[in-house]
Amino acid sequence: MALLLGRILEISGDPFQDGLDAVTIRTDGAVRIVNGLIAETGDAAALRAAYPNDDITDYGNDLICPGFVDAHVHFPQTSIIASWGKRLIDWLNSYTFPEEMRFGDPDYAAMIAARYFDLTLANGTTTVCSFGTVHPTSVDAFFTEAQTRGLRALTGKTCMDRNAPEGLRDTAKSAYDDSKALLDRWHGVDRLSYVITPRFSPTSTPEQLHTLGGLWAERPDCLMQTHLSEQTDEIAWVKSLFPEARDYLDTYEQTGLLGENGLYGHAIHLEPREIDRLSEVNAALIHCPTSNTFIGSGLFDMDGLTSRVRVGLATDTGGGSSFSMLRTMAAAYEIGQLRGRPLHPAELMWLATAGSARALKLDNKIGRVAKGYEADLCVLNLSSTEAIAQRADRASDAWEEVFASIMMADDRAVRDVWVNGNRVQR
Incomplete structure (x- = not known):
């Protein structure tokens, strides 16, 4: 004792x-x-x-x-954190995709997973919810390292079947099969949770999104994580790829990927209908302030959204520029100032602990x-x-x-x- x-x-x-x-x-x-x-x-x-x-x-x-709870990260981007001068789509093509190609190597994936947890624990973070890569080895490496350290941790294989390099694309069928196999292997083991993980609508065909929506319907106990309305040019891209969709969120809603256990990262440029639907289903939005400023995305509406939906806080490594939730809280404060509403330290500490735990549906266990x-x-x-x-x-x-x-x-x-x-x- x-x-x-x-x-x-x-x-x-x-x-x-x-x-x-x-x-x-x-x-x-x-x-x-x-x-x-x-x-x-x-x-x-x-x-x-x-x-x-x-x-x-x-x-x-x-x-x-x-312990701090980081609700949206990309552990495979550990080594490319603080890369210069790009916005979202160029960031993915210039930095993210070339680095993620390396995670087909189990030894490399294991090395980065160990490095990532060394860095997060040094900063007081005890729970993270991470995207993997398209490779099942990335999920195995992350969970194996987290399990060895006794951590509560969440991740999933990132699914993409278009608009990505050939070595990072799967298919609708392999995304389902790989995700289900990983879910069956890891979900609920020790302190580990599997998260169904389409990267975002531009890198998945409607067929793949429907397939992952079907998997989520089969396993509604799992969380589902993705990205939503991070940058204006991203939203325009989504409109061109999904001309029948009412808005960005509708690309998820039409494919079974909108629900209470959904985690939607960034959510900066939302339409009124999107906010209404997110509120109606009690979904969670994840605020990533250092990322939003570092790659020039915009200013999250903390006051307006916390009154409607659950909100968590995240570093968004490596689009975010720090592994520290203290630095992330500071950035959230600065964004609040720019919006005319400075956050009190009690609110900031809550977001980094109990708020993020609530977003992850873990607020009866941690936070x-x-x-x-x-x-x-x-x-x-x-x-x-x-x-x-x-x-x-x-x-x-x-x-x-x-x-x-x-x-x-x-x-x-x-x-x-x-x-x-x-x-x-x-």
Whole structure:
């Protein structure tokens, strides 16, 4: 049994709907971990007295948070992160597709998966939902590495049967067969979940989209992830490829790929009908702020969309320019400022933890420091650099301290990470 002492980020609700008091910071708190789960939280002195024989780690003024939950990534793009000067379609052709061609090699896929999890854990991220490549080996490599580390992780084979290089195209039939075989092999094993994964409408024929919609109908317990309305030229491309569709979302709706377990990345340039339908089915949108600015996509409407649908937060590695959810929160704040609505640090921390967990339908397992939840934790030093420390010294309350770290911190702020009740050795 482990007993962790420090300040605790406590989440009782959604700050966008329930007010900022839904996320609070407890001082002199404690978290008790038993068999990989949070057994109890509360006052440090009381829990120390109740469990004198526990293995105690005293974090002082550090903040014990839920491990960060990154709801939309491309782990195969690890090595091409921060590549210069392209928008979406050119980005795919210049950087993404040549790199993804390499994932037919199981050894290369395994090497990148290990590197990816090293980087994300160093930044306090304990759960990710990733796209693979067209190669089943990419999914096997990702899940094998995640399983070895005891992580809760989600991914799926990316399906594409047009508008991609020959070595990255499958067919409607092979997309179904490969996805089903991988789903049967991995879904629900340990802490792993398979996600049905058409990349986006431009790289799938209507036949393939219908086939994957059929698989989702067979296995509605799975999530489905794709991209939606990221850039204006992408939307124009979709209109040219699907002239009968009412809008971009309709390309998914007509093929059985719109539903409550759907994850739609970016969703910047939505039409009113699309927002209405996403709200009606209770789908989830994933905000990728560093990616949206890095490749020039646009500004996500956080206030307008959180009032209608579930929203998660993501780095979108490697279109996103950082593996850090702290940096991602900072970018979300900056986009909020540009839209005239700065996000409070309580809202940002919620998005990176409980909000993303809710988007992934995992909010009964992860995303909170609370009894019965899996013990995935990130411990943040809120004075990790000289610049941050001098600002924290001037803070009038704990939220000002947290905000300074959101805006300026990097992996040096991550003092410790706990995964499934085990302290990660770094």
